[in-house]
Amino acid sequence: MTDLLPAVHQPVPQTWPSLVAPRSNPVRRAGALAAIRMVAKDLPVSIVLDNRRYGNGGPTMLVHRSGPFLDRLGQDAGSGFGEAYLAGDWDPEPGTDLADLLVPFAERFSNEETRHLLPRWAQSLRWLVTKSQPADQENDRAGARENVSRHYDLSNAMFSEFLDPTLTYSAAYFGGDPLADLGSASYDELTPAQLRKLDAILDAAGVRSGSRVLDIGCGWASLAIRAAQRGAWVTAITIASQQALLAQRRIADAGVSDRVQVALRDYRDQIGEFDAVLSVEMIEAVGEKYWPVYFDAIERRLAPDGVAVVQAIVMPHERMLATRNTFTWVQKYIFPGGLIPSVKVIKQVTNQHTGLHTQVLRSLGPDYARTLRIWRNRFIEQWPNIATLGFDDTFCRMWEFYLAYSEAGFRAGYLDDVQLLLTRR
Template sequence: MTDLMPAVHQPVAETWPTLVRPRSNPVRRVGALAAIRMIAKDLPATIRLDNKPYGLGGPAMRVHRSAAFLDRLGQDAGSGFGEAYLAGDWDPEPGTDLADLLVPFAERFSDDESRQLLPKWAQSLRWLVTRSQPGEQENDRPGARENVSRHYDLSNAMFSEFLDPTLTYSAAYFGPNAADDLGSASYDELSPAQLRKLDSILDAAGVHAGSRVLDIGCGWASLAIRAAQRGAWVTAITIASQQALLAQRRIADAGVSDRVQVALRDYRDQIGEFDAVLSVEMIEAVGERYWPVYFDAIERRLAPGGVGVVQAIVMPHDRMLATRNTFTWVQKYIFPGGLLPSVHAIQEVTAQHTGLRAQVLRHLGPDYARTLRIWRNRFIEQWPTIEALGFDPTFRRMWEFYLAYSEAGFRSGYLDDVQLLLTKR
């Protein structure tokens, strides 16, 4: 008796041209299968391919279209696995949570050499099936505006359906119990945790009544509103036009329009002095080439005695060095032009290019895993409303994979989220 599986998904080729199956290449297909066999030798998960299980057991996935699955992996190691999911070539087995399945894979990207996904000799051949970042995703002023708009201007209504009422699109702060029983993570606990995170940033920066605050990459203005409610004067900047419009409406609804100015402005063009410069999960969109410019801009905007607080998604330094020039699934489908730094890279850039000292205040990796689980559950729950906004089932698979893939990264420790205090040396 076979397990019952949902109908196999098939994307609309005209809408999703990148998911058209690549031309078959027998050599690459054989290489992809060989890679799966190597990965599966010590993988605590199961890959069921042509009804043959690979792996040590545990969370399981079933490949529906083995030829297409192998063609995608053989064509592009950076995007093939995720693209195969979007295309419907594989699914988790019934009863298997997608993030639970992806955790064992994410653990193989950690900085522990004994747990690497592929042996070193095989990793040295990745260049054969790995693409470089395209030039059109450069983060100069026009490129950054285009890259940011593709994600953050996607649909204010869509984001509103799965974020909490504060519309905070970054890791919440749940405290020491963040990693406990993700299955019980509740949407009701998200807003208090987001407000706790916002307050932790404002407290670290010493924001109080009369403080002059610059919020770089302000999102939908939750941090700016919270700072204004303390009596601060806030300049909030973004380069996402639709996001800026909603941010202005939210500021007005909160009754703090007299204290918050929203500007559609690149961080490189900001002027003035501020007692606190804040930037929450914005550095990921800056690009390595512009990290020195970004931190220099923060330093230049700080008044004497002022401090900065940056919240950043980070990865281990050696993994950043190994992957910084590759074109990943996330860059292709979610965050064009994005690159996660390491804490070491941030401290190195600030030491070499600025007079700032970067000190880690708090690690929020487990908190982000919990945040992402709540977002994904809410996204699935609200899918009928999101679909009515004009998004199709392939978009749903893309966002489910993005949220689950990210959750797995934080649960495995491959990713972390840190709050850093920036002070002048």
């Protein structure tokens, strides 16, 4: 728990209407409490609720408002736990790191034998408290632009406060054992690790002087700048308008405007032929319906001897299948319209819909956990500056939970981040 916020937080209802406590339902509340008891008995955590302690010790979660907490869980299994944190219904015990508390839950999901938090009979009732992704998050051209803008156009200044100077918003590549001494992860080590990641992608794609490069979902242009510094000609595309403006400014500041063109363009509308097509952690925003379109677009843009490198956050295939039609907290508050694929489904899609062969080059899951820890520490450290941009304490809790929740997923192995090489079969 950060000391930036009071022990019991209360969001402003007018600003956060989705966090208004749901109407109490005794049946749902009893069901949520029963689920907590079942989950806690097998986990190395402690949940203190109504002066009773559930669990087997370990990191402790303090429930401040048991009624709203149980009502949220009973109403929406996908978002209720995270919403309860945003609303201030619970906090980690003082001195307990939020990600450390969430890791045992993520480990339960990542373990083949204990992947489901609830027993099988209780899983059959999940449909009662599980919501589907809303139709307005469809990733057609208009919907994709709206979904992406809601995250990446939040505030360039906000992202600049916690990302490293390269403004690279994806897993860094530390090498060694990134999870060793995680508590001492330093902001100073982030830029070298991000540059190592960028270089690994460019090396795998064979980018050199004269290469024609397409960067799909270019972010704030760190990869495009790095490629241009090798002498490549780069087309960098994004559908986030504010992001594109800052990317252009950063390219000019780097002195490579003559080699990089930034376009506000959907990947489906790109034309031309390229020696290398690069796309870093963009597939997660594509949506399952459009995965074949995405990989077909990559293939159509490749020169006959060209190669593509895609860096993708992935999850176990069975979990992807189980959750692909549910509306999660991350989709509701962080990445609307998003869905994390599996390596298996990526290979299936590329085999069935393209002439591309997909090879896993490396895994950066532990590296992402360290990256996220550094981002979260920096976000908290810089919160006074971020708050002046017009964000409130509930927003702080939302991003702290998002970064800790993600870190826990990568630490547990429930999530991974892979660099994939795609070549013509």
